[in-house]
Amino acid sequence: MTEKLKPAGVALADKWFWDVLNSYLEKQTLKQTRQRKVVVEEFLSLDRHVDAEDLHGIVRKRDPKVGLATVYRTLNLLKEAGLADQKSFRDGRSVFEIHRPDHHHDHLVCLDCGKIMEFENDEIENLQEKVAEGLGFKLTGHRLDLYGHCLRRDCKITDRDDRGRP
Amino acid sequence: MTEKLKPAGVALADKWFWDVLNSYLEKQTLKQTRQRKVVVEEFLSLDRHVDAEDLHGIVRKRDPKVGLATVYRTLNLLKEAGLADQKSFRDGRSVFEIHRPDHHHDHLVCLDCGKIMEFENDEIENLQEKVAEGLGFKLTGHRLDLYGHCLRRDCKITDRDDRGRP
DNA sequence: CTTTGTGCAAACCCTTTGCAAGCAG
DNA sequence: CTGCTTGCAAAGGGTTTGCACAAAG
Numbered sequence: 001m002t003e004k005l006k007p008a009g010v011a012l013a014d015k016w017f018w019d020v021l022n023s024y025l026e027k028q029t030l031k032q033t034r035q036r037k038v039v040v041e042e043f044l045s046l047d048r049h050v051d052a053e054d055l056h057g058i059v060r061k062r063d064p065k066v067g068l069a070t071v072y073r074t075l076n077l078l079k080e081a082g083l084a085d086q087k088s089f090r091d092g093r094s095v096f097e098i099h100r101p102d103h104h105h106d107h108l109v110c111l112d113c114g115k116i117m118e119f120e121n122d123e124i125e126n127l128q129e130k131v132a133e134g135l136g137f138k139l140t141g142h143r144l145d146l147y148g149h150c151l152r153r154d155c156k157i158t159d160r161d162d163r164g165r166p
Numbered sequence: 167m168t169e170k171l172k173p174a175g176v177a178l179a180d181k182w183f184w185d186v187l188n189s190y191l192e193k194q195t196l197k198q199t200r201q202r203k204v205v206v207e208e209f210l211s212l213d214r215h216v217d218a219e220d221l222h223g224i225v226r227k228r229d230p231k232v233g234l235a236t237v238y239r240t241l242n243l244l245k246e247a248g249l250a251d252q253k254s255f256r257d258g259r260s261v262f263e264i265h266r267p268d269h270h271h272d273h274l275v276c277l278d279c280g281k282i283m284e285f286e287n288d289e290i291e292n293l294q295e296k297v298a299e300g301l302g303f304k305l306t307g308h309r310l311d312l313y314g315h316c317l318r319r320d321c322k323i324t325d326r327d328d329r330g331r332p
Numbered sequence: 333c334t335t336t337g338t339g340c341a342a343a344c345c346c347t348t349t350g351c352a353a354g355c356a357g
Numbered sequence: 358c359t360g361c362t363t364g365c366a367a368a369g370g371g372t373t374t375g376c377a378c379a380a381a382g
Contacts, residue, residue: 033337069340128290146297199362218346242348303382
């Protein structure tokens with residue numbers, strides 16, 4: 001494989017992702033492999049919260065020989081490259097999502113159907129800064145998950161996603 | 167053991183806790199045992215975030231025969247009775263804390279020394295309600311953890327507590 | 333060719349559970 | 358006495374790791 005991962009025909013919107021990934025691989029003298037390509041492509045095209053097992057299932061449809069360990073290793077690679085975030089809404093199981101540098105957000109999780117929505121609220125962010133400052137902390141990050149019940153007609157259908165718990 | 171757990175000499179401030187626990191045990195036809203007494207006493211007197219292993223270590227100083235499984239079982243009992251909350255700031259490890267019905271709070275975790283502080287901010291809570299409402303959710307709970315660096319002189323001493331990660 | 337990556341299975345870590353023996357009620 | 362509890366060890370569930378082989382550079 002002499003060409004860059006995911007060379008032509010990439011959705012323009014995802015170009016930055018492959019660029020960052022490829023230069024990360026190069027810088028670290030890591031190799032570009034068929035398995036990594038498939039895992040990353042699927043992860044990227046899903047563009048939602050997935051756990052390793054789900055992603056593995058999806059990847060296997062294209063390449064049945066890919067092992068679960070490789071999926072984990074690739075997701076950890078993406079984390080190291082700053083391209084993916086790992087969260088755990090439900091205890092004992094992690095979900096991964098694309099890390100878009102310009103798009104910070106928090107999560108709102110429906111306790112019935114498991115749907116995960118994203119939101120951003122500057123007022124809350126500012127208040128967090130104030131609170132931390134008031135307690136003598138230099139704030140570097142936070143995690144805010146809201147839990148509740150959504151009002152979708154198709155809620156309760158339990159659409160195979162992550163269920164949250166405070 | 168014919169008397170209630172932790173009968174006389176209890177700090178007045180903790181009375182409600184034992185009252186709730188004892189009536190829960192009675193209602194569920196559960197038994198009051200030496201092990202439960204020790205685990206609960208130590209948990210209560212620590213009055214901070216502990217994981218099962220830490221608590222087990224502490225309990226063993228008083229009663230070396232108590233098993234780790236019993237500590238887990240007792241902590242889960244307290245959860246069921248609504249007397250303890252389980253959190254996981256660091257992935258893959260839970261910490262427990264006393265649940266005080268009248269005292270909601272969020273957490274501020276120092277990434278250097280692991281210190282966990284608590285805070286409450288009504289403005290943030292109100293904004294959360296608004297956000298959820300705006301997205302068509304009925305909010306039932308939330309989790310807000312702030313991560314940063316504290317300015318204590320004795321920070322970095324790594325005082326065997328939980329280290330947080332967003 | 334040298335070095336990294338992969339698949340598999342075993343190891344890990346925290347937590348829960350099955351079981352025979354111990355006790356509270 | 359009855360049946361909840363306990364300790365131990367083994368099982369579980371998600372994630373990581375060791376190893377020999379495969380393959381990228």
